[in-house]
Amino acid sequence: MNTPYPAAGNGRADGRAGGHGVVAEKEFASYYDRPILKPPTWKASNIAGYLYLGGLAGASSVLAAGGELTGRPRLARASRVAAVAGVSLSLAALIEDLGRPERFVNMLRTFKPTSPMSVGTWLLSAYTPLAVAGLASDLTGRCPALGRAAGYGAALLGPAVTTYTAALLSDTAVPAWHEGHRELPFLFAGSAAATAAGFALIATPLAENGPARRAALAGTAVELVAGRLMRRRMGMIADAYELGSAGALMRAAETLAVAGAAGTLLSRRRRALAVASGAALMAASAFVRFGVFAAGVASTEDPRYTVVPQRARASAPPHHPG
Amino acid sequence: MSERTAEAATRLPQVQEETGYADHPPRMGFFTDTSVCIGCKACEVACKEWNQLPADDPLEFTGMSFDNTGQLSASTWRHVAFIEQRKPMRAPTGAGDDGAGDLRLLMASDVCKHCTDAACLDVCPTGSLLRTEFGTVVVQEDVCNGCGYCVSACPYGVLDKRERDGRVWKCTLCYDRLVDDLTPACAKACPTESIQYGPLDELLERAAARVRDLHEDGVTDARLYGHDPADGVRGNGAFFLLLDRPEVYGLPPAPMDTTRDLPSIWRHAAAAALTLAAGVAAAFALERR
Ligand code: SF4
Ligand code: SF4
Numbered sequence: 328m329n330t331p332y333p334a335a336g337n338g339r340a341d342g343r344a345g346g347h348g349v350v351a352e353k354e355f356a357s358y359y360d361r362p363i364l365k366p367p368t369w370k371a372s373n374i375a376g377y378l379y380l381g382g383l384a385g386a387s388s389v390l391a392a393g394g395e396l397t398g399r400p401r402l403a404r405a406s407r408v409a410a411v412a413g414v415s416l417s418l419a420a421l422i423e424d425l426g427r428p429e430r431f432v433n434m435l436r437t438f439k440p441t442s443p444m445s446v447g448t449w450l451l452s453a454y455t456p457l458a459v460a461g462l463a464s465d466l467t468g469r470c471p472a473l474g475r476a477a478g479y480g481a482a483l484l485g486p487a488v489t490t491y492t493a494a495l496l497s498d499t500a501v502p503a504w505h506e507g508h509r510e511l512p513f514l515f516a517g518s519a520a521a522t523a524a525g526f527a528l529i530a531t532p533l534a535e536n537g538p539a540r541r542a543a544l545a546g547t548a549v550e551l552v553a554g555r556l557m558r559r560r561m562g563m564i565a566d567a568y569e570l571g572s573a574g575a576l577m578r579a580a581e582t583l584a585v586a587g588a589a590g591t592l593l594s595r596r597r598r599a600l601a602v603a604s605g606a607a608l609m610a611a612s613a614f615v616r617f618g619v620f621a622a623g624v625a626s627t628e629d630p631r632y633t634v635v636p637q638r639a640r641a642s643a644p645p646h647h648p649g
Numbered sequence: 650m651s652e653r654t655a656e657a658a659t660r661l662p663q664v665q666e667e668t669g670y671a672d673h674p675p676r677m678g679f680f681t682d683t684s685v686c687i688g689c690k691a692c693e694v695a696c697k698e699w700n701q702l703p704a705d706d707p708l709e710f711t712g713m714s715f716d717n718t719g720q721l722s723a724s725t726w727r728h729v730a731f732i733e734q735r736k737p738m739r740a741p742t743g744a745g746d747d748g749a750g751d752l753r754l755l756m757a758s759d760v761c762k763h764c765t766d767a768a769c770l771d772v773c774p775t776g777s778l779l780r781t782e783f784g785t786v787v788v789q790e791d792v793c794n795g796c797g798y799c800v801s802a803c804p805y806g807v808l809d810k811r812e813r814d815g816r817v818w819k820c821t822l823c824y825d826r827l828v829d830d831l832t833p834a835c836a837k838a839c840p841t842e843s844i845q846y847g848p849l850d851e852l853l854e855r856a857a858a859r860v861r862d863l864h865e866d867g868v869t870d871a872r873l874y875g876h877d878p879a880d881g882v883r884g885n886g887a888f889f890l891l892l893d894r895p896e897v898y899g900l901p902p903a904p905m906d907t908t909r910d911l912p913s914i915w916r917h918a919a920a921a922a923l924t925l926a927a928g929v930a931a932a933f934a935l936e937r938r
Binding site: 355356357358359361362363364365367368369385386389390393396397424425426427428430431433434436437439441442443444445448485486487489490491493494495497498499500501505508509510511512513515516517519520524537538539541542545546549623627630633634637638640641 | 711713719720730732768771772773774775776777792793794795796797798800801802803804805806807808809810814815816817893894896897898899900901902903904905907908910911913914915917918919920921922923924925926928929930931932933935936
């Protein structure tokens with residue numbers, strides 16, 4: 328008997344075809360029910376806020392470029408303002424969350440493709456000046472050609488700004504984030520489109536907000552579908568998104584998103600309704616980010632989310648013959 | 650399966666080469682044989698002393714057997730776990746043998762695994778986390794900006810932030826002692842050689858032999874953990890002999906360095922970004938004027 332890794336001594340679930348629940352009952356063990364993983368050190372207000380504001384910024388830059396190209400100056404300006412406000416506050420939240428904020432620049436001493444946070448920092452370093460230059464030129468009327476070029480540059484990077492944060496969360500051991508790595512970027516992209524469009528619905532007159540209405544509807548649809556798909560795909564880990572405060576946030580987000588989308592549909596000629604719908608969509612998107620954040624934290628606090636899926640993997644027959 | 654393949658399967662990658670060290674000592678690490686641990690916590694104390702680690706506050710009684718430390722943390726780099734079980738230590742050898750009683754107290758000293766594929770090191774955006782010439786993983790405290798990414802990346806829950814300090818801390822495998830050819834403080838202090846330090850190749854051979862002996866003695870629960878280069882982190886520079894499933898000790902049963910999924914993660918993020926761009930473009934293009 329020389330195999331160093333014998334089958335688990337007790338309660339081996341040989342008939343474990345019945346999905347996670349069965350495995351959970353038969354196989355779950357833990358050390359005094361303590362978490363295996365450390366909960367994120369990140370503060371919800373900072374990091375969920377950073378996710379949300381980054382999404383608002385990136386998608387707004389795309390809307391701004393569309394407004395510019397199609398002759399909708401008020402849509403373009405409002406979106407530029409949203410982009411700059413979003414990315415500034417987003418960066419501020421990120422820096423505030425560091426244990427040593429004065430060392431933020433250490434992020435720029437290296438570029439590491441294996442670290443989504445490194446990639447994201449460089450991305451923001453390229454995106455932010457472009458967004459700021461685009462807005463500054465628009466507001467002051469100086470260097471219009473350069474300003475427009477900067478705005479298009481920001482629009483090219485904007486989509487990446489909205490979705491790299493999903494990669495950042497997914498590349499962790501946090502079960503609710505890592506197991507959602509396929510759908511999370513779509514959830515974030517959809518909710519970013521909805522929130523940027525929501526802001527445009529609030530800030531621009533009816534005559535210019537046709538594209539924002541359609542972007543709001545499409546974004547909401549992607550957001551809702553991606554969220555559902557993600558939970559269906561992740562087995563028992565979906566509980567982290569459905570129970571507790573994360574569950575409450577995710578449900579509130581869905582309700583607000585549906586209400587905001589319905590209002591958007593009916594708002595072609597009603598300015599007040601457009602404003603209310605835009606606000607609902609922005610709130611929905613913020614709730615999504617806080618919900619995803621809370622689900623991640625919850626999935627680190629209960630060892631079941633770590634043990635049960637991993638046990639199912641570990642109890643599969645070893646790949647080398649004993 | 651021949652003896653030879655069994656041994657071949659238990660060699661861990663010389664990860665220093667992959668990092669780019671041309672000339673380096675053999676990969677060093679820990680073999681923690683929990684079957685001889687007596688729960689004295691000398692390792693915890695020696696580690697605190699040598700590394701001058703502050704106390705974890707608040708000090709409290711947990712009610713978890715003899716474990717009032719609770720977990721590895723920014724200021725606790727060795728943690729002894731205690732598990733009381735109603736179970737004989739070994740299988741009865743025949744009629745009249747009760748298998749050495751019907752209670753067993755499992756004790757195990759946990760530590761940073763110094764993974765071959767270390768997620769903490771992969772995700773660190775400042776380059777603060779570093780692979781040493783010994784193949785171990787250390788935090789450079791003068792670089793770390795306390796972003797906390799490594800804390801969420803570690804599949805073992807090893808790293809944590811020291812709140813008043815703002816930076817993360819973890820076991821260095823006594824890098825400062827290693828460069829002077831000294832044994833790490835915990836291994837030096839361990840009175841039963843439960844913690845063994847040395848070149849990983851040697852430790853792995855010793856561990857395989859120990860498992861064989863224990864099995865022959867009827868301790869069929871003995872198994873190695875973290876020794877397998879085919880696992881989700883390509884093996885640990887600090888591996889263990891356990892007497893129960895890993896999760897019983899608070900260890901993940903099948904940990905993975907999630908950077909393995911990074912290509913897929915980036916692909917999906919890129920596809921979502923393109924979807925966003927195309928969707929907004931369509932929202933403009935569909936205008937009936
Ligand atoms: S156990 Fe965690 S902290 Fe230690 S090397 Fe592995 S990933 Fe890094
Ligand atoms: S907390 Fe420090 S060591 Fe950890 S990833 Fe951030 S900079 Fe690197």
